[in-house]
Amino acid sequence: MPIYEYNCRRCDHRFETIVLSSREKISCPECSSTAIEKQLSVFSAPASDKQADSSTQWLRLHAADLRLSLRVLRRGEEVRQVLANSL
Numbered sequence: 001m002p003i004y005e006y007n008c009r010r011c012d013h014r015f016e017t018i019v020l021s022s023r024e025k026i027s028c029p030e031c032s033s034t035a036i037e038k039q040l041s042v043f044s045a046p047a048s049d050k051q052a053d054s055s056t057q058w059l060r061l062h063a064a065d066l067r068l069s070l071r072v073l074r075r076g077e078e079v080r081q082v083l084a085n086s087l
């Protein structure tokens with residue numbers, strides 16, 4: 001099923017919804033406004049992961065990078081401690 005991401009023009013709320021029909025009237029779950037914009041960064045979340053939004057998707061894509069950054073930061077902390085102990 002296609003899941004589309006929308007952005008409300010009235011309250012700027014971002015949400016995702018499953019669109020069953022192109023004629024279906026979509027409204028903002030926050031303010032009920034129909035002044036909404038379909039986002040271009042659309043992806044279909046797997047059925048088993050309905051909670052996935054664009055930010056968790058981004059995190060998943062960048063998890064390896066983030067882990068590497070953390071390792072570098074931890075390594076830096078170790079080096080700092082070794083230097084502090086040797087003084």
Ligand SMILES: [Zn+2]
Nearest residue numbers: 008011028031
């Ligand atoms: Zn809204």
